Amino acid sequence: MDNNLVLIVEDEPAIARILDAYLQRDGFRTVQAADGETALQHHALLKPDIVLLDARIPRLDGFGVLARIRQSSSTPVIMVTALADDVDRLSGLHLGADDYVVKPFNPQEVVARVKAVLRRTLGETKDAVRRFRSLEVDFESYMAFINKDGQRVPLPLTLSEFRILAHMIRYPTQAFARADILDACMPESDALARTIDTHISNLRRKLDELGETGFLPAVRGIGYRLSDPQ
Numbered sequence: 085m086d087n088n089l090v091l092i093v094e095d096e097p098a099i100a101r102i103l104d105a106y107l108q109r110d111g112f113r114t115v116q117a118a119d120g121e122t123a124l125q126h127h128a129l130l131k132p133d134i135v136l137l138d139a140r141i142p143r144l145d146g147f148g149v150l151a152r153i154r155q156s157s158s159t160p161v162i163m164v165t166a167l168a169d170d171v172d173r174l175s176g177l178h179l180g181a182d183d184y185v186v187k188p189f190n191p192q193e194v195v196a197r198v199k200a201v202l203r204r205t206l207g208e209t210k211d212a213v214r215r216f217r218s219l220e221v222d223f224e225s226y227m228a229f230i231n232k233d234g235q236r237v238p239l240p241l242t243l244s245e246f247r248i249l250a251h252m253i254r255y256p257t258q259a260f261a262r263a264d265i266l267d268a269c270m271p272e273s274d275a276l277a278r279t280i281d282t283h284i285s286n287l288r289r290k291l292d293e294l295g296e297t298g299f300l301p302a303v304r305g306i307g308y309r310l311s312d313p314q
Contacts, residue, residue, distance in 0.1 A: 089113045091132035093123040095141045106191040120144025139165040154180040160205045216256045230294045256310040259303040
């Protein structure tokens with residue numbers, strides 16, 4: 085992964101050492117933090133490419149660290165937890181995490197998750213902004229806008245909705261199968277492919293509320309595309 089820097093935030097030294105060893109073996113650089121405040125300092129100063137963030141750490145827990153990171157950065161974050169309550173909170177990933185893993189875990193699986201999230205997020209930032217008709221997607225700020233009548237109006241999207249829009253705007257007239265959208269945009273989810281219907285419906289509604297109709301038509305027997313060819 086081209087020597088990407090991974091910030092490991094873990095207060096159990098044995099687990100931190102194991103993650104550190106496996107990541108370095110695969111060519112990553114690593115830095116460690118054992119509490120939330122140190123994690124935020126490292127994040128601000130070292131600008132890691134991705135953060136492995138334990139949910140239950142001292143001084144400021146992982147959810148607090150994630151919220152602080154998301155105030156100013158789109159750095160990919162993979163949450164690590166051993167508690168069922170945390171899994172329930174993370175399962176929708178509405179908090180801004182890119183993925184999560186559950187203890188006990190296979191370190192090789194964690195490395196694979198890190199690589200997968202980096203491939204996805206680094207791919208998204210090759211072109212910082214994509215535009216199609218009135219729609220604009222900013223991959224760095226994780227925001228989407230409608231440009232109309234000289235105004236740039238933000239779309240209030242969930243993380244999953246943003247990922248779907250960001251994925252489809254790359255190939256706006258291509259037909260995407262539901263399963264392909266799910267794999268590309270929510271690879272960490274156990275949801276059924278039909279879950280995409282709900283996200284698409286919500287996206288259409290939010291676009292309609294801003295006067296933007298015609299986006300996200302259904303493609304019979306396949307799934308959806310961002311727009312029909314003009």
